[in-house]
Amino acid sequence: MNEIVFFINKVLVAGLVTGSIYAMGAVGVTLVFAILRFAHFAHGDLMTLGAFIAFALTAAFPHAGAIFGLPTAFVMLPAAMALTALLAIWIDGRFYRPLRERGAKPVVLVMASVGVTLMIQGLLRLFAGTGTRSMFIAERKDIFRIELPFELARRKIVITEPQILVILFAVVAAISLHWFLTRTRTGKAMRAMSDNPDLARLSGIDTQQVVRTTWIIAGSLAAAAGTLLSLDVALKPDMSFNILLPIFAAAIVGGVGQPYGAIAGGFLVGFAEVLSVFNWAILLRPFRPLLDGVVELPTHLAFVPTEYKLTVPFVILVAVLVWRPTGIFRGKVI
Amino acid sequence: MTTYRREIILFALLAILYGAVFTLFGAAYGLRMSVEALCYALVALGLTIQWGYAGLFNAGVMGFVAIGAFMTVLVSFPPNMAFWNSDMPARLGTVALYAIAGAALTWGATRLNRLGVPSRLRTLIAVMTGAAAWLVVSAALDPVARDIERQAGFIGGFGLPVLLGWVAGGAAAGAVAWFVGRICLGLRSDYLAIATLGIAEIVKALLKNADWLTKGTLTVSPLPWPVPTPEQVGFIWGRALYLALMATLVVVAWALLERAWRAPWGRMMRAIRDNETAAAAMGKNVNRRRLEIFVLGSVLMGAGGAALITFTRIFDPAGFLPLNHTFLIWVMIILGGAGSNLGAVFGALFVYVVWVMSEPAALLLFDAVREAGQAWFGWQAPADLDSRALQARVFVIGLTITLVLRYAPAGLIPEKATMQAPRPSAREKN
Amino acid sequence: MSFLEVCDIHAGYGGADILKGVSLSLREGEIGVIAGPNGAGKSTTLKAVFGLLHVSKGAILLDGNDITNRRPQELVRAGMSFVPQEKNVFPSLTVLENLEMGAFVRRDDYGHMIERIFDFFPPLREKAHQPAGELSGGQRQMVAMGRALMTEPRLLLLDEPTAGLSPKYMSEIFEHVVAVNRSGVTVLMVEQNARQALAIAHRGFILASGRNRHTGTGAELLADPEVARSFLGG
Structure with a gap:
């Protein structure tokens, strides 16, 4: 029983949390893919930027969270999301739109987004340094230990407040996104433009407005993902290095341009990562008396050592590109 | 006919810049910088053919550079006798045998459908066999790797000539490029960028953490040189000889690329780049040609990386910063002029000085x-x-990239003597 | 007084001009058909009228106003709609959503228009909640026309609406075009099936190599032995 609780703590909770973060990032990437048709390499740093904005707001009003009984950074999230969305629109207008209007190839836009990512990194390091920070300034991280009503389970299920918030936020975000895309005029216009941009223009759809909306959604989800990730772990200026590959993998696994696919892909990649670094030997422990003397069980049995965690999204990416380049939900390959 | 006034002026300015560095910081420093800049020029030539000739976005240049660097260490570093005199080579060989057996079993499992096994069941069996083999091999490797690290540090090199190491570095980078290119080149252009980014990160993780193979963060030094080392002939002479070697290599690579570019192969590449659909309709195998370019470019990157690491004499995996250094090289080629070999060399020499x-x-x-x-x-x-x-x-770096893309997409030394493809007709503004 | 007046336009896709002097004139409430051999510039003319490519010379007037080189969005607001030849629906959107996207520029209540389009094209009513990409070719053409009609345009531009359809669907589409026209919409269409199209046309324009070759009423052109010999296959 204790082993199962351990599995829940290490795999279920961790997988849900990682998956939620990846899903929120991947939705943004996939929407930019769908509407603007390029791989937005600056997405990871958009997340970092959003998290730093949330951190700055938290530092400015360290006790705001106490009013709601929530972490201050979480209370500051709406403001951070709005600011990041505005910044994303500004970045688009400065760096991507001129190239689009010139009729540049998508790959040139990819390059421009790399330029943007390096600029964001430079600025963050200049103004915030390279150290790791905690998002909890005037508070402590709440940790819940849930006891199970079984005799056999002496271990407790452990879940922290940020982890609960991440999962809840992702669920709310997914539902709102679904509502937006299927019920609102702008949401439908977004889907239309993703389907057939020429026809959207012919129909008189305001393509500028759709582009702005795309950046609002992508930017605010990036800020949310970045902030929630930093709440769960810590705020690092080089966060984007470890997150860019998984969110691209998630977007491609789900089918490029398919928001629901990106959500599914996010959880798939998240759980794959967690399961591959999980020490499976622990689940075999109860069987040790049975197998004693027959086979020697190793104490550590994981698919991938933690240092190589980044290979997991890469292997998934390669597998998808080889066997099903359209992804699970049949995305746009061209 | 085309005149070379612009090129002459730019290279003259570059000479003045280098002259200033030599006078201000002394010959030893100036030589060091020149050699490093030439190593970067080799890497930049590799990138400029990928991007400029074929429009391929390699976001993992540092990965290929690091592969080249590691290979030259493995080939040319003196053998580690503490390793060879123990039982560990044999144990490592056993693990290799396990790996081969596991790979063979997995491959066999993918062929089970020939024996009448339903294809779904076959896939399941193949995946399970692969996973089991992977677990067994990594479990077997773990203690061997630990023992090597504890008793011998790392496996050392083979003590072969350095230039052979550079060739091996280019070959290994090319092999990885072939693998990535096979997967990505038929798909949309962004996928290659994402996959190469992944390769670079993984190569870095591997070099940094597989201590038994690379000594990890403990670094390997001093690396042997292909020319007499400073200890033997002094700083100035050692570096000057190295400079001569690198200059020869860059000029040879440049001349070969120019020749190839004017040959039928180059014409075909241009046709593909300028109008992919038409070229494909004429029966050109577009992806095959792109794969050739991608591999060739990566070979140059690997060789450049090998030369660079040999010169610095210390192999430190933590020194390869995938994104930042990759895009330093990108700045070199887009500033110099994408697809212009002279531009790449100029960009490398110029940007490197500015960077330093x-x-x-x-x-x-x-x-x-x-x-x-x-x-x-x-x-x-x-x-x-x-x-x-x-x-x-x-x-x-980021600002330069965005500014060049927006205001000077052709770079300082634009590609010459070829018909510039017409800009995609200005799409209707909205 | 003509409703749509195209005066001697020259236009192309950036390179050499494809249209080297095309003139059309259409009165309100008419059906105009542009026919001619491949490469004559039929679709190019239609795209030039809808502002999809740059007109280098000549002028286009809608109801007396100069609309030369205006952007498509403005033309939609000015009362024009365009149905491209292919890729003319949003495949992953439902039929209803396709119609809603047609009405994107409208801020008023357009519910009655959806009803009217379902009356025009009855098969669409039962497929309202199916993705348009799953429909048959003929039904997709209906969705495309329905989408274009949502703004209640005064002028509807159709680019080869029967391309790739079976003969049965073809005549159905022609019937729909006539019905739409009877409801008061002026139609300008490009057609390969010139004989059938000219039969329903008030005005016919036969182009060749980017210029007008024959102009007249549909009946006149059908009766002209030279037109029949050169352009209608005998």
């Missing part, structure tokens, strides 16, 4: 900022301002 000089310049600038801030506003500068100033230089 920007280090003291940034420190000076931030010192001034710190003092001004203190004097005028009583501002207490953060203690790590210096390291921040250096890290912030990536901002300049």
Whole structure:
């Protein structure tokens, strides 16, 4: 029983949390893919930027969270999301739109987004340094230990407040996104433009407005993902290095341009990562008396050592590109 | 006919710049910088053919450079006798046998459908066999790797000639490129960028953590040189000889590329780049040609990386910063002019000087900022301002990329003598 | 007084001009058909009228106003709609959503228009909640026309609406075009099936190599032995 609780703590909770973060990032990437048709390499740093904005707001009003009984950074999230969305629109207008209007190839836009990512990194390091920070300034991280009503389970299920918030936020975000895309005029216009941009223009759809909306959604989800990730772990200026590959993998696994696919892909990649670094030997422990003397069980049995965690999204990416380049939900390959 | 006035002026300015460095910092320093810049030029030539000839976006240049660097260490570093005199080579061989057996079993499992096994069941069996083999091999490797690290440090090299190491470095980088290119080149252009980014990160993780193979963060040094080392002939002579070797290599690579570009192969590449659909309709195998370019470019990157690491004499996997250094090389080629070999060489020589000089310049600038801030506003500068100033230089790389893309897409030395493809007709504005 | 007046336009896709002097004139409430051999510039003319490519010479007037080189969005607001030849629906959107996207520029209540389009094209009513990409070719053409009609345009431009359809669907589409026209919409269409199209046309324009070759009423052109010989396959 204790082993199962351990599995829940290490795999279920961790997988849900990682998956939620990846899903929120991947939705943004996939929407930019769908509407603007390029791989937005600056997405990871958009997340970092959003998290730093949330951190700055938290530092400015360290006790705001106490009013709601929530972490201050979480209370500051709406403001951070709005600011990041505005910044994303500004970045688009400065760096991507001129190239689009010139009729540049998508790959040139990819390059421009790399330029943007390096600029964001430079600025963050200049103004915030390279150290790791905690998002909890005037508070402590709440940790819940849930006891199970079984005799056999002496271990407790452990879940922290940020982890609960991440999962809840992702669920709310997914539902709102679904509502937006299927019920609102702008949401439908977004889907239309993703389907057939020429026809959207012919129909008189305001393509500028759709582009702005795309950046609002992508930017605010990036800020949310970045902030929630930093709440769960810590705020690092080089966060984007470890997150860019998984969110691209998630977007491609789900089918490029398919928001629901990106959500599914996010959880798939998240759980794959967690399961591959999980020490499976622990689940075999109860069987040790049975197998004693027959086979020697190793104490550590994981698919991938933690240092190589980044290979997991890469292997998934390669597998998808080889066997099903359209992804699970049949995305746009061209 | 085309005139070369622009090129002559630009290279003259470059000569003045290098002359200034030589006079200000001394010949030893100037030589060091020139050699490193030439190593980068080799890498930049590899990138410019990928991007300029074929429009391929390689976001993992550093990965290929690092592969080349590691291979030359493995080939040319003196053998580690503590390793060879123990039982560990045999144990490592056993693990290799396990790996081969596992791979064979997995491959066999994918063929089970020939024996009448339903294909779904076959896939399941194949995946399970692969996973089991993977677990067994990594479990077998673990103790061997630990023992090597504990008793011998790392496996060392083979003590073969250095130039052979450079060739091996190019070959290994090319092999990885072939693998990535096979998967990605038929798909949309962004996928290659994402996959190469992944390769670079993984190569870095591997080099940094597989201590038994690479000594990891403990670094390997001193690496042998293909020319007499400074200990033998002094700094100036050693570096000058190295410079001569690198200059020869860059000129040879440049001349070969120019020739190839004017040959039928180059014409075909241009046709593909300028109008992919038409070229495909004429029966050209577009992806095959792109794969050739991608592999060739990566070979140059691997060789350049090998030359660079040999020159620095210390192999430190933590020194390869995938994104930042990759895009330093990108700046070199887009500033120089994508698809222009001369532009790539110019860009590499120029950007490298600027990059190296920007280090003291940034420190000076931030010192001034710190003092001004203190004097005028009583501002207490953060203690790590210096390291921040250096890290912030990536901002300049990013800014240069975006500015060049927007205002000078053809670069300083644009591609010559070929019909420039007409811009995609200005799409209707909306 | 003509409703749509195209005066001697020259236009192309950036390179050499494809249209080297095309003139059309259409009165309100008419059906105009542009026919001619492949490469004559039929679709190019239609795209030039809808502002999809740059007109280098000549003028286009709608109801007396100069609309030369205006952007498509403005033309939609000015009362024009365009149905491209292919890729003319949003495949992953439902039929209803396709119609809603047609009405994107409208801020008023357009519910009655959806009803009217379902009356025009009855098969669409039962497929309202199916993705348009799953429909048959003929039904997709209906969705495309329905989408274009949502703004209640005064002028509807159709680019080869029967391309790739079976003969049965073809005549159905022609019937729909006539019905739409009877409801008061002026139609300008490009057609390969010139004989059938000219039969329903008030005005016919036969182009060749980017210029007008024959102009007249549909009946006149059908009766002209030279037109029949050169352009209608005998």
